[in-house]
Amino acid sequence: MLIAYTRISTDDKGQTVANQLHAIMAQHEVKIAFSDEVSGSTNPNDREGFKRLLSLVKHGDAIVISALDRLSRDTLDTLKTIKDLYALGVAVISVRESDIDTRTAQGELQATMFSAFAAYERKLISERTKQALQRLKDEGKQLGRPQAEGHEKALEMFRAGSTVPEVMAATGLSRATTYRIKAAA
16 A cells, blocks of 8 residues: 655744645555654654554555655655565655665665755755845844844843832833843843
8 A cells, every 4th residue: 555644843934734745646656645744853753644554564465655855854764764664564665865765776876875865955944044044143133033122121120229120111022031131131
């Protein structure tokens, strides 16, 4: 039996399970589909949809994914998951990587290489993000959430000796925000 598995990250812009299912269904006649909305760095065995899939698969089945990085973004996790499935007699077929089929030696080799590329890509994205954030800090740009309106007034009031209730009443800031500003004053 062919079983589809899809995964989207919680922060994937424009990525939907429907897009992945469409790519899978265009090439394979799957009987059932499971999905997760979690980061690719989450171990597949810690995902609810993947756990349900594992409880259903049996020897001779194949799991069809749209791309290897949907299984995991970590090379070792991907390879371990494929190995564990292979031990159950379950193959993995990846659509994007030209229908890699782990039931063959060539498919197993391709899966290893492509999962390494996915992990490499993930690390490059992380490095570029850190570099961009550092550049913005160096340029003096404020990162993160903008300061609450009334922040400067609250700082001035605390420096002048005002109490938390007085600052809250004058600025309209929440208690938590007011205490954070007081700690920074």
